[in-house]
Amino acid sequence: xxxxxxxxxxERNLLKASRTLTQSGQQKSLETFFGIGNNTSARLMSRFNxxxxxxxxxxxxxxxxxxxxxxxxxxxxxxxxxxxxNDIKRMKETGTYRGRRHALGLPVRGQRTRxxxxxxxxxxxxxxxx
Amino acid sequence: MASSWCWNCLSRLRxxxxxxxxxxxxxxxxxxxxxxxxxxxxxxxxxxxxxxxVMKHRQSTSLRRKKKKVTERSRPPAVGERKALxxxxxxxxxxxxxxEGMLDLSPETMVDSRLRGTVLGLxxxxxxxxxxxxxxxxxxxxxxxxxxxxxxxxxxxEMGRLFEQISGEGxxxxxxxxxxxxxxxxxxxxxxxxxxxxxxxxxxxxWAVVAIPDAxxxxxxxxxxxxxxxxxxTQYVQPNATSAxxxxxxxxxxxxxxxxxxxxxxxxxxxxxxxxxxxxxxKLGFTDPAVSWAVFQALWTELTATAPAEGLExxxxxxxxxxxxVDGLAxxxxxxxxxxxxYKLIHAHDLSFVNHFLSLLKDGDSLKNGGLLxxxxxxxxxxxxxxxxxxxxxxxxxxxxxxxSSPEYPHLSAYSDADPRVLxxxxxAEKSLELQTLSGLTREETRGFxxxxxxxxxxREIINDQWVSExxxxxxxxxxxxxxxxxxxxxxxVSASK
Numbered sequence: 001x002x003x004x005x006x007x008x009x010x011e012r013n014l015l016k017a018s019r020t021l022t023q024s025g026q027q028k029s030l031e032t033f034f035g036i037g038n039n040t041s042a043r044l045m046s047r048f049n050x051x052x053x054x055x056x057x058x059x060x061x062x063x064x065x066x067x068x069x070x071x072x073x074x075x076x077x078x079x080x081x082x083x084x085x086n087d088i089k090r091m092k093e094t095g096t097y098r099g100r101r102h103a104l105g106l107p108v109r110g111q112r113t114r115x116x117x118x119x120x121x122x123x124x125x126x127x128x129x130x
Numbered sequence: 131m132a133s134s135w136c137w138n139c140l141s142r143l144r145x146x147x148x149x150x151x152x153x154x155x156x157x158x159x160x161x162x163x164x165x166x167x168x169x170x171x172x173x174x175x176x177x178x179x180x181x182x183x184v185m186k187h188r189q190s191t192s193l194r195r196k197k198k199k200v201t202e203r204s205r206p207p208a209v210g211e212r213k214a215l216x217x218x219x220x221x222x223x224x225x226x227x228x229x230e231g232m233l234d235l236s237p238e239t240m241v242d243s244r245l246r247g248t249v250l251g252l253x254x255x256x257x258x259x260x261x262x263x264x265x266x267x268x269x270x271x272x273x274x275x276x277x278x279x280x281x282x283x284x285x286x287x288e289m290g291r292l293f294e295q296i297s298g299e300g301x302x303x304x305x306x307x308x309x310x311x312x313x314x315x316x317x318x319x320x321x322x323x324x325x326x327x328x329x330x331x332x333x334x335x336x337w338a339v340v341a342i343p344d345a346x347x348x349x350x351x352x353x354x355x356x357x358x359x360x361x362x363x364t365q366y367v368q369p370n371a372t373s374a375x376x377x378x379x380x381x382x383x384x385x386x387x388x389x390x391x392x393x394x395x396x397x398x399x400x401x402x403x404x405x406x407x408x409x410x411x412x413k414l415g416f417t418d419p420a421v422s423w424a425v426f427q428a429l430w431t432e433l434t435a436t437a438p439a440e441g442l443e444x445x446x447x448x449x450x451x452x453x454x455x456v457d458g459l460a461x462x463x464x465x466x467x468x469x470x471x472x473y474k475l476i477h478a479h480d481l482s483f484v485n486h487f488l489s490l491l492k493d494g495d496s497l498k499n500g501g502l503l504x505x506x507x508x509x510x511x512x513x514x515x516x517x518x519x520x521x522x523x524x525x526x527x528x529x530x531x532x533x534x535s536s537p538e539y540p541h542l543s544a545y546s547d548a549d550p551r552v553l554x555x556x557x558x559a560e561k562s563l564e565l566q567t568l569s570g571l572t573r574e575e576t577r578g579f580x581x582x583x584x585x586x587x588x589x590r591e592i593i594n595d596q597w598v599s600e601x602x603x604x605x606x607x608x609x610x611x612x613x614x615x616x617x618x619x620x621x622x623x624v625s626a627s628k
């Protein structure tokens with residue numbers, strides 16, 4: 001088990017998520033952090049010369065420390081969630097169109113509302129969660 | 131039970147027997163107060179619940195079914211099991227007939243032109259060593275014969291003679307000569323097996339063999355890499371791939387490496403004990419990947435040493451010639467899947483492992499004790515980089531005697547994005563590099579090859595000139611991979627063709 005930013009990663013996991021493994025939903029990888037996707041994780045890994053198919057157990061100690069150091073400075077997980085929620089809240093309070101759409105549970109970016117608005121109905125509400 | 135008299139009109143209803151009415155299927159209606167019609171004439175009650183025709187607002191009309199959950203019954207295969215199955219190499223089939231009188235590849239038979247077209251078995255002691263350098267590939271048809279064997283074709287005999295020359299035997303011995311070849315040819319023309327034959331010959335002649343079974347493994351981003359500090363432009367080492375190469379090399383050349391002693395000074399390797407053998411030296415690398423690159427470099431200087439360093443003359447023995455093979459060269463002629471710290475793709479030539487083997491191609495004596503460089507392309511797994519294609523065309527043109535100033539010489543097209551580094555590499559190797567294009571077998575060789583199938587019990591045909599000629603044409607002019615497909619297609623009955 002390797003701790004990266006306080007999260008325990010099993011050693012045989014791929015560090016970056018591979019498509020097949022994430023589908024099973026059980027793998028922990030860099031991309032399980034909120035705010036780290038394909039691009040960010042690829043850039044992070046190349047920064048420390050980690051190859052794309054690296055397993056967590058293959059990381060050198062220094063690489064683990066470097067990764068943790070960089071991750072702890074990035075705006076990810078709850079910080080990022082808070083920022084996004086604050087942005088939405090600000091829009092609501094200033095009464096912008098986007099803010100209103102957020103509050104009404106309707107799509108924000110000009111999509112049609114006749115069909116296919118499941119996601120905004122689910123997500124956009126007064127007390128928005130991420 | 132309702133009465134059979136109607137109270138309204140006092141008419142007598144049709145009498146019914148009690149036995150018929152009692153087990154009524156219709157529900158009994160007891161709340162019809164003003165009519166006493168028999169229960170069995172009543173309409174069946176309407177089912178409750180919404181019908182499909184009544185639509186709710188914003189409800190999808192598509193049929194929704196619950197997905198069945200797939201429950202996993204058996205345990206998944208253990209880690210690495212599927213890969214092991216995929217990479218499994220079977221070299222023997224006990225059901226195949228043993229071919230009587232089959233000769234082995236040996237220093238005598240490999241140059242015997244009388245045996246041309248016959249299939250020679252690989253010597254049994256060599257098979258483990260060939261496995262160690264991964265000379266066999268999973269999709270080759272070794273598993274249909276009793277024992278592995280290869281056909282002695284024209285190119286093989288020529289190569290055998292080359293081995294004799296470089297080893298300093300035979301008529302025109304040229305000891306210490308270095309021959310550099312790129313082996314190309316169409317798909318199924320036997321390039322990889324040509325390398326395998328070369329390795330077998332090298333083992334027979336007691337050469338040192340360094341083989342890279344798949345060039346792609348080094349550039350596909352599947353193995354660890356690390357920047358060499360202070361190098362400009364930044365070079366990268368691949369510690370795990372290097373230690374794997376060392377362990378393969380030791381497995382294959384164990385006797386040879388154990389008989390040679392360290393004869394140079396290696397200040398980088400402090401843990402190297404004095405008076406140790408080259409096997410010990412190489413073992414340092416595959417126990418600790420961190421030093422594997424330094425160990426590999428040390429091993430290379432040892433194997434290419436022509437004279438001992440001062441103070442180490444005591445144990446020095448002359449080093450044997452070397453065979454270096456690489457399969458799938460085209461993968462090294464483009465950018466790798468690795469990325470640098472600033473997220474740019476790393477060119478394959480910036481990987482020091484790759485660069486080491488490519489720099490051997492350049493003009494000059496890269497192998498000081500002589501030897502053979504055989505770098506083959508692959509047609510089934512080919513990234514097809516344009517620069518490499520042009521470079522090979524130019525090489526072929528130069529061998530054909532076309533001067534670079536003539537219009538027939540292959541030139542870059544106007545908007546070509548050919549890699550200048552690749553072109554530079556081949557520019558600096560133009561004097562000594564040769565291009566060997568493997569084509570199909572001749573008809574005589576085809577006959578020998580097909581007879582081998584028949585004698586192994588795989589082919590139930592009468593093999594005559596007409597039949598061989600037909601198969602030769604069907605296989606695109608004797609392309610050996612296609613011939614094998616034709617040969618292994620088992621027929622149920624003996625054909626009547628004569």
